[in-house]
Structure formats: structure tokens, C-alpha cells
Amino acid sequence: MPILLDLFISFFKIGAFSFGGGYAMLPFIEDVVIYEHSWLSTKEYIDILAISEMTPGPIAINSATFIGYKIAGVLGSIVSTIGVVLPSFIVVSFLFYVLSKLENTKVVEWIFQGIRPIVAGLILAAFISVFNNTIADIKAVFISITVFLLVYVKKINPILCILIAGLLGIILY
Amino acid sequence: MGLFSTKGEKDLKIILNLFITFFKIGAFTFGGGYAMIPIMEREIVENKKLIDDEEFTDMLALAQASPGPVAVNTSIFIGYKIKGLMGALSSLLGTVLPSFLIILIIAVFFNDFKNLKIVDQIFSGIRPAIAALILSSVVGMLKKGDNLSKRIIIAVIVAVLVGFLDISPVIIIIVGGLISVIMNYFKIK
Numbered sequence: 001m002p003i004l005l006d007l008f009i010s011f012f013k014i015g016a017f018s019f020g021g022g023y024a025m026l027p028f029i030e031d032v033v034i035y036e037h038s039w040l041s042t043k044e045y046i047d048i049l050a051i052s053e054m055t056p057g058p059i060a061i062n063s064a065t066f067i068g069y070k071i072a073g074v075l076g077s078i079v080s081t082i083g084v085v086l087p088s089f090i091v092v093s094f095l096f097y098v099l100s101k102l103e104n105t106k107v108v109e110w111i112f113q114g115i116r117p118i119v120a121g122l123i124l125a126a127f128i129s130v131f132n133n134t135i136a137d138i139k140a141v142f143i144s145i146t147v148f149l150l151v152y153v154k155k156i157n158p159i160l161c162i163l164i165a166g167l168l169g170i171i172l173y
Numbered sequence: 174m175g176l177f178s179t180k181g182e183k184d185l186k187i188i189l190n191l192f193i194t195f196f197k198i199g200a201f202t203f204g205g206g207y208a209m210i211p212i213m214e215r216e217i218v219e220n221k222k223l224i225d226d227e228e229f230t231d232m233l234a235l236a237q238a239s240p241g242p243v244a245v246n247t248s249i250f251i252g253y254k255i256k257g258l259m260g261a262l263s264s265l266l267g268t269v270l271p272s273f274l275i276i277l278i279i280a281v282f283f284n285d286f287k288n289l290k291i292v293d294q295i296f297s298g299i300r301p302a303i304a305a306l307i308l309s310s311v312v313g314m315l316k317k318g319d320n321l322s323k324r325i326i327i328a329v330i331v332a333v334l335v336g337f338l339d340i341s342p343v344i345i346i347i348v349g350g351l352i353s354v355i356m357n358y359f360k361i362k
Binding site for chain 1: 197199200201202203207208210211212215227230231233234235236237238239240241242243244245246249250253254258261265268269271272273275276277279280281286287291292293294295296297298299300301302303304305306307308309310311312313314315323324327328329330331332334335336341342343345346349350351352353354357358
């Protein structure tokens with residue numbers, strides 16, 4: 001199979017079958033790029049994860065772009081990235097279409113009544129996981145509390161907070 | 174105006190605006206999809222008032238129940254809501270483009286990127302900030318609306334199920350929706 005088609009299909013599969021976003025997608029990506037295709041060694045894969053953590057954007061897209069480039073150059077990175085987001089686009093389009101037809105029906109309102117309170121819990125779970133992986137020393141605690149006060153009490157723009165935190169990192173570490 | 178109806182303006186400016194907004198969000202989303210929630214909330218709900226709080230929460234729920242990255246799904250939903258298919262495409266492109274370009278530059282030019290000391294320092298500062306930003310979203314979200322204690326209990330139960338028992342968010346969302354439909358149908362309070 002031509003390599004570009006192979007990349008596209010593989011990342012389409014990754015996009016289509018990994019729910020929950022972020023770190024939930026990692027085992028699936030690992031399976032496809034290391035074991036199924038041997039596109040990367042385990043060490044290269046760990047390197048890509050490290051880079052993904054240090055760069056903005058969803059980890060699935062970072063991996064797709066990076067692996068696509070390594071395997072087939074710029075064209076490979078484009079094909080892989082389109083492959084990984086296409087399932088999202090198709091599913092969300094379908095959901096949006098269906099819900100716009102059913103909107104204002106009682107059942108849809110009931111469904112949303114049920115899932116709204118869950119969202120805060122899901123984000124709380126994300127907080128716990130990020131907290132466990134990041135708050136390693138007293139400097140991190142200091143940065144975390146400072147940023148919380150800036151964004152929550154002072155209502156400073158989160159983007160500005162990230163810039164400030166990066167600067168604090170350079171000063172403190 | 175309902176949640177899933179799109180506004181009618183055929184305005185290139187709105188489409189461009191969506192692209193720029195999501196490009197900004199994509200460029201500052203470190204540490205996975207959940208980190209973009211506070212940034213999106215500030216840009217889309219508070220600053221530009223493109224959608225309201227409840228609509229934003231609903232879209233987050235749907236985004237987590239759909240396959241793929243949560244940040245990508247949320248941007249597509251919001252794009253559709255504000256400007257239909259063209260809005261969805263420009264939001265998607267805006268979200269994806271920063272990571273795509275940055276990774277491409279790193280892949281082409283910086284073989285040693287992850288060993289750069291300055292990058293490591295910056296990231297050591299950003300990681301704890303992400304935790305704080307995510308927590309501020311949770312607190313903000315819980316504070317809005319009535320029945321606070323009930324919502325806190327649900328949030329804690331959900332966090333334990335997902336964070337400690339490794340149950341998929343998709344299952345929890347589907348079950349939550351079902352329970353609500355059953356309770357409403359049989360008028361259980």
C-alpha cells in the first residue's frame with residue numbers, strides 16, 4: 001500500500017477509535033505506530049511524547065504531524081493530520097445535524113439535564129491527573145497558587161497567565 | 174435562538190474571526206485538551222460572547238462523548254453553532270494549525286528540541302499553571318446555577334469514577350443522559 005494512504009488510514013483509525021481525548025489516546029497511538037507498523041522505535045515514541053508535552057495542541061495532532069513528517073515528509077504530515085481529525089469532523093457534523101433536528105424536544109432537554117453536571121466532574125478528573133503529574137516541588141506549588149489567584153480572583157486572561165508561568169519557570173528553575 | 178440552530182449572517186468577517194480566535198486558543202493549549210477549556214471560556218463566552226455558559230457546557234459534554242481530541246471536537250461544535258459548515262471548518266483549521274506548524278518546525282529544524290534547557294525551564298513553569306487553570310474552570314463551573322451541593326457531589330463521584338476507577342467518560346455521559354431521561358419520564362424527583 002502506498003505509504004501516504006497507509007498513514008492516512010492509520011491516523012483515521014486512531015482518530016475514530018480513541019475517545020476521551022488526550023492521554024486516553026496514547027495506548028492506541030502506540031499500538032498503531034510501534035507494533036502494527038514499526039514506524040517508530042519505543043524510544044522515538046517516548047521522544048515524541050516529550051515534545052508533545054512541551055508544545056501546544058492536542059497530543060494526537062502533535063503525534064500525527066511528527067510521525068507523518070518522519071515517515072513521508074511534509075506531505076506525510078499533512079495527510080496524517082487530516083486523517084486524525086477527519087473522524088472528529090464527521091462525527092461532530094453528524095451529531096450537530098441530528099441534534100439541530102431534534103432540538104427543543106423534551107428528550108434532548110432531559111439528556112442535557114443529565115449530562116451537564118457530569119462535565120464539571122470530568123474536568124475535575126483532568127485536574128487530578130494533571131496535578132499528580134506536575135506538582136513535584138514547592139516552586140510548582142507556588143506557581144500553581146499564583147496562577148490560580150491571577151486567573152480566578154484577578155480575572156487575568158489565561159493566555160497571559162501561561163506566559164507569566166513560562167517566565168516564572170525560567171526564573172525559578 | 175436554540176443551541177443547535179446556526180445564526181444566518183453570511184459574513185466572511187465572522188469566519189475569519191473564528192479562525193483567529195481558535196488559532197490563539199490552539200497556540201496556547203499546553204498539556205492536552207482540558208487545558209484549553211479556561212482559555213476557550215474566556216475568549217468565546219466571556220470576551221466575545223459568541224455562546225453562553227450553558228451552551229458551552231453542553232458542547233463540552235458532546236465533545237467528550239465524540240471520538241478524537243476534545244479540543245478539536247469542541248472547536249468544531251462551536252464553529253457549527255456560530256457559522257455552520259464554514260464556521261466549523263475555519264474553527265477546526267484554527268485549532269489544528271498552531272500545533273501542526275510548531276511540530277513541523279521542530280521536526281525539520283530542532284532535532285534536539287526536548288533537550289534544550291530553556292524549553293525545559295519554561296515548561297516546568299507552565300505545567301503547574303495548567304493545573305491551576307483547569308481547577309479555576311471547575312470552580313467557576315460549579316459556582317454557576319442552583320443546587321450547588323448536589324452538583325458538587327455529582328462532580329466528585331464522576332471524578333472518582335474517571336480518575337481512580339478508569340471508567341470511560343463516554344460511558345458516564347451516556348449513562349448520565351439515560352438516567353435523566355428515565356427520571357424525567359417517570360417523574361422521579
